[in-house]
Amino acid sequence: MSLRHAEFLLLETFTGIRRNAFMSLAAVSTITVSLLLLGGLRLTIANLTQMAETLAGRFEMRVFLHTHLPTAQRDSLWKEISALPGVTGCRLVSKEEAWPQFRRRLQGAVDLTDLEGENPLPDSFVVRVADLTRMGAVADQIRRLRGVDDVLDTHEEAERVASLTRAVRAGGTLGVVLLVAVAAIIVGNTIRLTVYARRKEIGIMQLVGATNACVQTPFVLEGTLHGLVGALLALLLLGAGYTYLHDQIRQSLPFLELLPPSTSLVLSQSSILLGVGAGLGLLTSALSVHRYLRT
């Protein structure tokens, strides 16, 4: 294709968009709305997953040792627990460390003066596991170790959170797949309509000796451009909306830790939306024009 030809095809594309402004507007706004939904869903899922993961990270178990356990045995227990499969962290909370916390917590509620400075607390470990569903099993293993008095584990709650995380992930993936399919159908139909409205032109172009590529290229460029512009608009709206919402929630519900509107979030959203928009625009316009090419 010569430079002159490329220039003509580009000009044709822009003239086509300008003179069919209403159809272009309809196509772009439809694409914007469906991609906005897709982006919104992805943001929601990302936040839910993030929340579930933060929550899961907070689950840990407390392993209490027998009081007056010798330091050497305590250290070997620490090594043993740390080496258990699935354990990601084991931190010692010595009784000296625990005592002031304990007193502070009970201040005023219980009279501790009759202890006369004696520390009744045992040493303990704070243990974290990688997989919340295995917390119960790990706790049982630890219980059987010598020197361990009791294990306070939260495996039931932990398992509930873990299955919730799984459900959010699975439902989210399904939702994204469905919405991509819906977006594909809507975008495809809109672009097909813009081509359908001009199907007679395609026949005329062929009659005056335009090659198929010559007829097809402006339509395909137009469709791709519609997809890209629609995706850009969706991104802008999504970005503005999310930043606003994030600020609002941080002020009124500070315990909800939303993902900050960071560069990586913007990148992941824009790659998907621009990809889906432009890809669908290109594919559906090419297919639609192809239908009306008679030779």
Add this chain to the structure above:
Amino acid sequence: MIEFQNVSVVYPNGAQALREVSLHIEKGEFLFLVGPTGTGKSTLLKLVYRELTPSQGQVVVNGEDVTRLPASRVPYLRRRIGVVFQDFRLLPQKTVYENVAYALHVIGTPYREIRRRVALAIDVVGLGRKAASYPGQLSGGEQQRACIARAIVNNPPILLADEPTGNLDPEMSQDIAQLLNDIHIRGTTVVVASHDIAIVNALRKRVVTLARGRIARDEAGGGYSPDEPEAC
């Protein structure tokens, strides 16, 4: 220049449009195809610019058997044939100038050359003042002139016209017929399908009468009257 050898066309619905038609059209000839509607005039023209392929027989245009032309070569065939339609078939979103220029753009003509040739073609058909108008803003006669300008802008050796005056009033029809004749005088082979008695009789050219898909008469300098017996 155009040669039909034993050409038959059967449409997918079973209707037989042409039956073993053989016809030879010389370079530089002006020929009218006449006959009532549905006798195969349009079909014959469509075979020339490969809108259709025959069920049987050969169509040779410029020494090339167009029935065997691969689809990718069809655009190049059409660049050497100008076609004028009863319903004009102008691109509605383009001005007269752009419609005429489009035919040159698709063959990669340089811009300066396009400006010169489009201006010339529009001048030949007498539409100079309407060059910036859209088809919807033109009368039927003006749209037909635009269509003719588009058909001849590329200086094709062959010009086909399918009922070019079918949508026009008699006065306008005479002008269009005269325009087609002027183009013929410049050396173009012109084939006009028409049942407009007035223009056929006015120009006194070779007249080929079709009846039920066959050639019923072939007369040089002939006239046409619809009550002639439709010989088979």
